[in-house]
Amino acid sequence: MLEPGSTQDAEGLSQTNRAKDSRLKRRGVDEQPAAGLGDEAKSPQDIHQGGFAQLDTLHYANQRPEPSAALRQHCADFRVDEELGFAPSGSGEHLLVRIGKTDVSTTEVARRLAAIAGTRLAGIGYCGMKDKRAVCSQWFSIPLAIADEKLLSKLEDSAVEILETQRNNRKLKIGSHKANHFEILLRDCRGSQSLFDDRLDLLRAGGVPNYFGPQRFGRDLSNLSQARQLFESSRRSGTKSPGRHRRGMLFSAVRAYLFNQLLSQRLEQGNWNHYVDGDVVNLDGTNRHFLVDAGSWDESLQQRLMDFDIHLSGPLPGAMVAKDKYQSVGKTADIEEAVLSQYPELLDGLVRFGLKAARRPLRFRPGDLRGSWLEPASLQLQFTLPRGAYATSLLRELCTTD
Secondary structure, three states: OOOOOOOOOOOOOOHHHHHHHHHHHHHOOOOOOOOOOHHHOOOOOOOEEOOEEOHHHOOOOOOOOOOEEEOOOOHHHEEEEEEEOOOOOOOOOEEEEEEEEEOOOHHHHHHHHHHHHOOOHHHOEEOOOOOOOOEEEEEEEEEOOOOOHHHHHHHOOOOEEEEEEEEEOOOOOOOOEEEEEEEEEEEEEEOOHHHHHHHHHHHHHHOEEOOOOHHHOOHHHHHHHHHHHHHHHOOOOOOOOOOHHHHHHHHHHHHHHHHHHHHHHHHHHOOOOOOOOOOEEEEOOOOOEEEOOHHHOOHHHHHHHHOOOEEEEEEEOOEOOOOOOOOOOHHHHHHHHHHHOOOHHHHHHHHHOOOEOEEEEOEEOOEEEEEEEEEOOEEEEEEEEEOOOOHHHHHHHHOEEO
């Protein structure tokens, strides 16, 4: 899933460094001296899997949690319901199908829909990937010309159910949903109830680091290793490349990894939730961004940041083009360059394959986060997350899971 980019100007590079800046702009970063990082900048070789830092090395907002619990002992312990970001038009050339699935991946449902409809996998639309080991509901779209509701009944079995259908005037695209609603049961909770409750209070008040979850990277970070191999082999003629869908997953994994490393650095510095000179700010719930230089940051913007009306953002690297208006400057650009410059082969690969630079909020706040103790060692969580946010990122701040 690729995050869309946005709106306002963030240029202003020195004339003497134009050639070097042009190269770095294609990577989505500014050339600036590192801002107080020095020897403390993390090496990609530190605690790694195939050269990539493991996810458990990422920094926490509130230190590593003491409580622990068992997650997903049963599929029904993890429930997700997708909410569309629009009302279906009721007419048009596409059939929207809301499907309930248990222990089945989004890709598998899409493949089965494509087979039943007699179309390519690319013809099936959906808003985003949902957890496999879970009970989920989500929307898919099928071109009406080949959609036969009677044939769709063949999709149903003990693990897949058609919940409703609606006509719509366009295909579903990645990110076209508004939110996901979660209900998660943590079993065998270890640690006092007050420890869990205190962590929940911290997440309600301060938000959650907007890390990409481990499912983005594949088993043992295999998506990252395969992406690196793809970037290397693409320089040689005659090398077979993965299909478009698979390439998209690999590129997304690389951008997610780089974003996570940057966010972890800002957490370590203690400024992931605090404005830094040259930050690009995201308007909550939108893809709109704007640059704020040091002289423009005032009490009004600070209050909006505290109220979660706006968020600081980090880069999803790729090619920068003239119309892009969301590039960081100043100290923020220094921090981003200090992290991203450690991965030149990944940055170059993204640019060569035509990925466009974008931004992603550094944090999210879970909506209506509630915790209910069903019994002394079983905690029921309910919350809503905006599109692109991961429940696993919230859970890692609450407790360690097994």
